[in-house]
Amino acid sequence: MIKLNNVTKRFGSIVALDNVSFEVKDGEFVFITGPSGSGKTTIIKLILGQLVPDAGEVIVDGTNVGKLKPKDLPSFRQKIGVVFQDFKILSERTVEENVAVALAVIGLPKADWDIRVKHALKLVGLSRQINLFPSQLSGGELQRLSLARALSVNPKIILADEPTGNLDWQTSDELMNLFQQINKEGKTIVMATHNMEIVKKYKKRVIHIVGGRIESRSKDQDSKPEKKADLT
Numbered sequence: 001m002i003k004l005n006n007v008t009k010r011f012g013s014i015v016a017l018d019n020v021s022f023e024v025k026d027g028e029f030v031f032i033t034g035p036s037g038s039g040k041t042t043i044i045k046l047i048l049g050q051l052v053p054d055a056g057e058v059i060v061d062g063t064n065v066g067k068l069k070p071k072d073l074p075s076f077r078q079k080i081g082v083v084f085q086d087f088k089i090l091s092e093r094t095v096e097e098n099v100a101v102a103l104a105v106i107g108l109p110k111a112d113w114d115i116r117v118k119h120a121l122k123l124v125g126l127s128r129q130i131n132l133f134p135s136q137l138s139g140g141e142l143q144r145l146s147l148a149r150a151l152s153v154n155p156k157i158i159l160a161d162e163p164t165g166n167l168d169w170q171t172s173d174e175l176m177n178l179f180q181q182i183n184k185e186g187k188t189i190v191m192a193t194h195n196m197e198i199v200k201k202y203k204k205r206v207i208h209i210v211g212g213r214i215e216s217r218s219k220d221q222d223s224k225p226e227k228k229a230d231l232t
Helices: 040-048 070-077 095-105 110-123 139-152 169-184 196-202
Strands: 002-011 014-024 029-033 055-060 080-084 157-161 188-193 205-210 213-217
Touching: 002 040, 014 040, 014 055, 014 213, 029 040, 029 169, 029 196, 040 055, 040 080, 040 157, 040 188, 080 139, 095 110, 095 139, 110 139, 139 157, 139 169, 157 169, 169 188, 169 196
Parallel strands: 029 188, 029 205, 080 157, 157 188
Antiparallel strands: 002 014, 002 055, 205 213
């Protein structure tokens, strides 16, 4: 599903990733851990095609991401949902409209938006908040909205970059239960985090990055999918 083969990425004189290789199989849930500045976010951006490696290959679902032309990136990204630490929510749009924006971006016919939006919001427990604005939501609800938006396009892969970074423990735990359920329904999840309490509790495979290099890896534990999800 996702392969990094001897990937190096530099920003000027700074080496963000140094000859990094790993694989994430279809249906896995993998944590990428490490201190701030270790290269976790760089890996997320390489998988998404926001960055191109200076050396090596990033392969996602059979596609060499670094060789994609700019015009092909929107189509490629339809298979990926992204959840950010800072939510990336549009403050002037309602909950419903924030999810619908993702469907507009992928070119889904407007006639199909309503069922997709309502189903995604139901999955994350935000059906009652559908007409509220982001300013009326808690931090946990904002992150659930971000997850609903990611799920609405029915992606194969969910990339989550420090999704619990701005949340308290109880809210983080509730969000992680959602991620775990989504993974059990067949989605591949790659989550960058420095929250080791989350990592210890949920016992997924861990790739630990320090200074742009893989320092350690854990064996796969319980991240195999049970069934495939379908949001169509």
